[in-house]
Amino acid sequence: MRSFYASVASNTLGVGVGLRSPHVARILKDLPSLDWFELLADNHIVAGGWARQQAIEIAQHYPVTMHCVGMSIGSCDPINFDYLKKVKQLAVEVQTRLLSDHLCWTTWNSQNSHDLLPLPFTEEALAHVVDRIVRIQDYLGSRIAIENVSSYLTYKHSTIEEVEFVNSVAQQADCLILFDINNLYVNHVNNGQQTYRYLNNIDITRVAELHLAGFENKEQYVLDAHNDTVHDNVWALYEYFLRRKIDVPTLIEWDHNIPEFEVLYAEAMKACQIKQQLLREREPVYAVS
Numbered sequence: 001m002r003s004f005y006a007s008v009a010s011n012t013l014g015v016g017v018g019l020r021s022p023h024v025a026r027i028l029k030d031l032p033s034l035d036w037f038e039l040l041a042d043n044h045i046v047a048g049g050w051a052r053q054q055a056i057e058i059a060q061h062y063p064v065t066m067h068c069v070g071m072s073i074g075s076c077d078p079i080n081f082d083y084l085k086k087v088k089q090l091a092v093e094v095q096t097r098l099l100s101d102h103l104c105w106t107t108w109n110s111q112n113s114h115d116l117l118p119l120p121f122t123e124e125a126l127a128h129v130v131d132r133i134v135r136i137q138d139y140l141g142s143r144i145a146i147e148n149v150s151s152y153l154t155y156k157h158s159t160i161e162e163v164e165f166v167n168s169v170a171q172q173a174d175c176l177i178l179f180d181i182n183n184l185y186v187n188h189v190n191n192g193q194q195t196y197r198y199l200n201n202i203d204i205t206r207v208a209e210l211h212l213a214g215f216e217n218k219e220q221y222v223l224d225a226h227n228d229t230v231h232d233n234v235w236a237l238y239e240y241f242l243r244r245k246i247d248v249p250t251l252i253e254w255d256h257n258i259p260e261f262e263v264l265y266a267e268a269m270k271a272c273q274i275k276q277q278l279l280r281e282r283e284p285v286y287a288v289s
């Protein structure tokens with residue numbers, strides 16, 4: 001499928017951060033050196049008003065991507081085309097470089113859980129999700145990226161390994177993957193997910209963006225709270241992935257206990273430094289005679 005968001009898959013976007021309203025005035029005043037911002041689309045989806053205006057003004061200065069939480073891709077409810085219509089309008093208005101949502105379900109019987117609920121990894125769920133993504137992409141007129149979610153349980157009747165499920169969805173629906181490396185680590189701690197096996201097997205040809213975020217240690221489990229700096233173990237997994245594919249945009253997410261912009265910016269610079277270090281290692285060393 002043709003994609004008018006195709007430029008995100010190239011090396012034009014380096015490291016960005018999620019746009020959060022407490023930072024907007026500061027960003028528009030100082031125009032900090034960042035490659036792009038990710039808009040949490042649902043915050044800006046209503047036409048008119050200050051939140052929409054913020055998105056438009058940021059898009060006048062920076063490339064933006066759009067991240068949705070409302071498609072409920074895995075649900076058995078009908079696809080919400082009213083919601084998709086608003087998403088499409090915003091996408092055109094801000095000229096988004098990528099449009100993404102989660103490989104999960106959020107609604108049941110028109111009730112919204114306001115949570116990203118995990119899917120069972122079965123052939124039945126695979127066919128169901130692929131069919132819905134194809135129809136969503138047909139309506140939007142472009143590919144979307146689907147994100148692996150964090151979870152606190154697994155289903156006994158899953159028959160497919162998660163990474164295989166994600167790859168199959170992307171290949172069969174011809175969509176892209178938004179690979180959240182923090183979610184992978186959270187699932188490793190909570191559910192025993194094998195991190196390096198996942199990193200080695202994910203279909204890098206379809207990974208169009210990476211997410212990094214902080215989690216909260218609850219002793220019995222870790223909560224994907226997006227309220228802290230990125231954990232050292234997640235940075236290590238990030239570096240490992242970049243050795244497989246480096247020309248992929250990286251996004252720092254921070255949604256709760258939002259810090260001063262400088263803290264978020266420092267996290268983005270850390271991601272830049274890791275990328276730059278790996279690129280330097282790839283440069284050929286010439287002997288001087």
Ligand SMILES: [Fe+2]
Nearest residue numbers: 147180211253
């Ligand atoms: Fe994420």
